[in-house]
Amino acid sequence: MTTIAVLPGDGIGPEVVEAALPILDAVGVGWAVEFGEIGWGCWRREGEPIPSATWDLIERADATLMGAITSKPPREAEAELPADLQGTGRRYASPVIALRRRLGLYANIRPITDLYGADFDFVVIRENTEGLYAGYDYRGLDDDLWNLVGDHPGAVESGRDDTAVALRLQTRSGLDRIFRCAFDRAAAGGFTRVTLADKPNVLRASGELARERFDAIAAEHPEVEAHTANVDAVAMQMVRSPESFGVIVAENMFGDILSDLGAGVMGGLGLASSANVGGRGSLFEPVHGSAPDIAGRGVANPFATILTVGQMLAELGAPDESARVRAAVREAVQHGAVVTPDLGGTASTADAAAEVVRRLG
Structure with missing residues (x-):
């Protein structure tokens, strides 16, 4: 049986993932889901945004569905660590980048469709x-980098400690x-x-x-x-x-x-899905962030996550079911009666998702 690792994450992530998961039952694929933790809560609790148990889950699953991840600058990230981990040199690293690198997911696939x-x-x-x-981004340059850029007028005026270089x-x-x-x-x-x-x-x-x-x-x-x-x-x-x-x-x-x-x-990030593919397994995530300003209010748009589930269906060998999901979202968007505030409506996250499930029959 196909198994999906589900990582709700932070902010609106748990809300949109909970709303979107019934799509799998609605199209009848019969896949198993297993939940894991990832993101800011893990960092604040143990100084690791991806716990070892989550890595184990990802490794044994056929694919991973993720909700949203919160990221903060280094100073703020360290300040939210447990007291015994502050000052130990831990640095917050993007879980998404870590997943892509460890699993070799070199291609990010973003469908752009007129719904x-x-x-x-x-x-x-x-x-x-x-x-x-x-990741080759440097401030305070060593001799090798300074020899490359040190004759630039701005570098001459600023000096090597206040010059930064990013390499492509x-x-x-x-x-x-x-x-x-x-x-x-x-x-x-x-x-x-x-x-x-x-x-x-x-x-x-x-x-x-x-x-x-x-x-x-x-x-x-x-x-x-x-x-x-x-x-x-x-x-x-x-x-x-x-x-x-x-x-x-x-x-x-x-x-x-x-x-x-x-x-x-x-029409907005609330409609944008993505897949990360190319290596071992695959990672699917809506494009929007964790949106802490609306988290917990029940108004986040679930369509991006539902379309991400549709994209996951296509990647895992269920193209007909994927097409049904896209068609149901398109119908809901075009009808416009049960959509969230970002699309001009008044529906809740749960109601907007339920409308797509209803249209799936």
Whole structure:
């Protein structure tokens, strides 16, 4: 039997996960779910945002569904540790990044679909492990980094202790696998165009490597149109003519920005789902954060989590059930009578989810 590790997390995470889980029963897949802890509460209690028991659960499950995670800056994070752990050098690290790295989940898949009509339907694929978010971010530079940037006018004026450098990591192996993922997803989804969104006219060395590998992988897929475009131009076109895209693939930071822009084009983060795939297992999460300002009020939009469950169904071999979930959410959004305040309605989290279950029959 397929087993899903369910990690509700923080803030509105438990609310939207509780509302969305009945979808699995409504479509009749018969999967088992096991709950685990993750996030800020674990950090405050034991100084680990992912307890060892949760890692064990994730390792034995077929996939992981996560609600939302709270993150705070280092000073605030340490201040909320138990007294006996403060001053011990513990540093809060993003559980999502830890999960992606440990499980090798190098691709973040973000569907961008017009739920109010049928004008656009495309996918943003964000590379998860490299790019500007790879973690090579330094303040107070050693000799090697200072030799690279020390002659910049700003660095000369500021000195090495007040100069910071972030490095964009691009590797052939990392690029090849994310581009293969993009073209494979295009073929599987019936898309005829893959666009690499980058900035090769400015980031000349790393951008040229990306473009070379993109062209090489594109040559393996002559049936798909391949196009490289500046990321700022892609952003503008996403707003003006989103129907012109099929699959957009980008490095970590550019993909992060474009996928959130796509959520805005859809109608908001309350409609945005995501999947992290590519290694051992898979991780599914709504794109929105933990939203502590509305946590506990029962007004969080559950549709992003429900669509995430739908995406999980497709990834785990239940495409018909996935299509039913997407259709039910689309009907609920278009009807508009039972939607949460972020979509202009007055419904509660529970009532909005129940409306989708009702439409599933």
